[in-house]
Amino acid sequence: MNFRAVRQFGILTFCTAYLLIQAAFIIQAHFAIDKRFGFWMFAESSRYKAELYRLLKDGRLVKTRNGKWSVRAGDGQKVSYSWQHYVRDFGLRNLEKLKRARVGMEVTLKYLQYALNYVIDRMPEDQETVKLVLKVQYKKAGGLWQYATLESRSRALSALSR
Amino acid sequence: MWNRWRQWTEAEGPLVGLAFFRIVLGFMLWRHAWAFVRKYADDGFYRAKFYVPYWDWYPLPSETAYLLVVALMMIAGFLIIIGYRTRWALVIALAAAGFHLFLNQYWYSNNRYFMLLSLLLLSVSPCGRELSLDAAKQKQKGWGPIWTFTLIRLQMTLIYLASATSKILDADWRSGRVLWDRRLDVAEWLSQMDRVPDILTALLSNRTFFNTLTALVLGTECFLTIGLWLPWTRRFAIWVGLIFHGYIEVGDRVLAFSYLSLGTYFLVISPHQQKRIFYYNPQDAHHRFWARWTQRLDWFDKIKLATHDSPTLRIQDTDGGWYQGWMAVCIAGAALILPYLIAYPITWLRFLGVGRVEPWTDSQGKTGGFQPLMGHSRARLVLIILLCGYVGFLWIITTVPSLHMGFDAAKFVDIPVMFLIFALTMAACPKPAMRI
Known part of the structure; x- marks a missing residue:
């Protein structure tokens, strides 16, 4: 087999493999919530509004003001926290405002869940909040309103306050 | 059968379309990296904020390494545009942009993925052999x-097909x-206005309008899937695609996707050269102007x-038909990149006989002159009506979707900048031309 034939075979193999992989990615995207690699354009028109709550160690559920809250640290200093400080992309930044979900609602809920866990791990001065809770109100393509409650993982406050 | 496939791998042609696509891709890569530089300047290092990594094993960069990756993307983008060490630049760009894309799950978008695929396909293509420093250095002939033309076009077809299918199945x-439901964005914007035009309010509350629009979108994507492949629909499909992607870009900022999709249209252009003959009178300054710009x-x-x-200016089109006056200019314009969007639909008037001339012969069989098929005043009236209608159409499709976006000056700068790059490239790589 000469070089020319190898080259021809190589090109045909590359093209076939490329197209098959692309087709496989497109098909798998139909079954994935984030539609990644599937070229779903403007997949759905979902809107949502989220409100952030803090579950305190005394069991009270306290709503934050547009994702912002303040606490007294161990030394008596006032420390402020803000959802927007940590979460900035994918349209997740602004709470308490009706907005469009990027890509789709399922993937937005997935990232909101990750974001809750991310934020709860980054508020060492807050020794009151056990858990962050996000109440999400959403509707898909002009459908009925639906509700979801997302909770961050719980914190062991005693460990933090030491 | 096997021989046909083998011949396909060996087929050769002019590479100018590929070179244009390369320039668009380089510009988009640069633009894409620049967006991350701005993001870094505004928000700082991405890992200092919320992000979602893909896999535990995937190496996460330090701040310096991250900046290096973004800088590599920008440098590679620039080298791809000018075509210096093109293949290396493409491979480095592919590695850097690929690594960057998988740093954060929600950085994924179809346009970034398409950019990555385009980098991959161009890196195995001879795109550096035309309109590039590499070509100038090695004195290559652009052939x-x-x-890879076919493969990139197939990729674009898959995208249209996937997009249309996902919508049809939903x-x-x-x-x-x-x-x-998306009308709510416009409605929200309109609610901030003091006075809303009645026609807009009526349109936005008309469900039939949106049903028609949906059918139009689905029909357009299905048409583009096949229309760009068929020789008799190709030119029309390119025009439809320009309007379609232009409409999307005005209404929703998808940047790389619009530009790269339109960039693949350079590969759809027929490889046949000099099929139209444009006749001008060198003694006439007006004629020389059109000939020079053509x-x-x-x-x-x-x-x-x-x-x-x-x-009279005259052109003989690919079908052998003769046209004169402004129709000759429009037919010439419809064969060029820059005026295509405007010139091409005007040439449809030739189907009504506007601007068309028939050569007539005398009794001895010699060509005696050209006989117009339509009178001048009637032809002008038809042209004015068409132009007004077309400008109105362009106004509607750009104004309505941009209402809720507001005017975003930055994104509208991209098109002139890109054409400036094209023009500079063409000026730097002149082809032998007759002196006018």
């Missing part, structure tokens, strides 16, 4: 294997509910210039 999309903008070498001593 080479064209199998009950919400099919029923028109998705677009109907030559300057004829980046794909579509038009052959010839002189005659008639006071």
Whole structure:
């Protein structure tokens, strides 16, 4: 087999493999919530509004003001926290405002869940909040309103306050 | 059968389309990296904020390494545009942009993925052999294997197909509910206005309008899937695609996706060169003006210039038909990149006989002159009506979707910048031309 034939075979193999992989990615995207690699354009028109709550160690559920809250640290200093400080992309930044979900609602809920866990791990001065809770109100393509409650993982406050 | 496939891998042709696509891709890569530089300047290092890594094993960069990756993308983008060490630049860009894309799950978008695929496909293509420093250095002739043309076009077809299929399979999309719901963005913007035009309010509350729009979107994507492949629909499909992607870009900022999709249209342009003959009178300053600009903008070498001593500009089109006056200019314009969007629909008037002339012969069989098929005043009236209608159409499709976006000056700068790059490239790589 000469070089020319190898080259021809190589090109045909590359093209076939490329197209098959692309087709496989497109098909798998139909079954994935984030539609990644599937070229779903403007997949759905979902809107949502989220409100952030803090579950305190005394069991009270306290709503934050547009994702912002303040606490007294161990030394008596006032420390402020803000959802927007940590979460900035994918349209997740602004709470308490009706907005469009990027890509789709399922993937937005997935990232909101990750974001809750991310934020709860980054508020060492807050020794009151056990858990962050996000109440999400959403509707898909002009459908009925639906509700979801997302909770961050719980914190062991005693460990933090030491 | 096997031989046909083997011949396909060996087929060669002009590479100018591939070179244009390369320039678009380089510009988009640069633009994409620049967006991350701005993001870094505004928000700082991405890992200092919320992000979602893909896999535990995937190496996460330090701040310096991250900046290096973004800088590599920008440098590679620039090298791809000018075509210096093109293949290396493409491979480095592919590695850097690929690594960057998988740093954060929600950085994924179809346009970034498409950019990555385009980098991969161009890195195995001879795109550096035309309109590049590499080509100038090695004195290459801009001719080479064209199998990557087909592969990139197939990729674009898959995208249209995937997009159309996903919408057709989705009950919400099919029923028109998705677009109907998106009207709320415009409605929200309108609620901030003091006075809303009645026609707009009526349009936005009309469900039939949105159902029609949905059918139009689905029909357009299906048409583009096949229309760009068929020789008799190709030019029309390119125009439809320009309007379609332009409409999307005005209404929703998808940047790389619009530009790269349109960039693949450079590969759809027929490889045949100098199939139209544009006749001008060298004694006439007005004729020389059109001939000079036709030559300057004829980046794909579509038009052959010839002189005659008639006071009228004339063109012989690919089908052998003769046209004169402004129709000749429009037909020439429809063969060029820059005026295509405007010139091409005007040429449809030729189907009504506007601007068309028939050569007549005398009793001895010699060509005696050209006989117009339609009177001048009637032809002008038809032209004015069409132009007004077309400008109105362009106004509607750009104004309505941009209402809720507001005017975003930055994104509208991209197009002139890109054409400036094209023009500079063409000026730097002149082809042999007749002196006008």
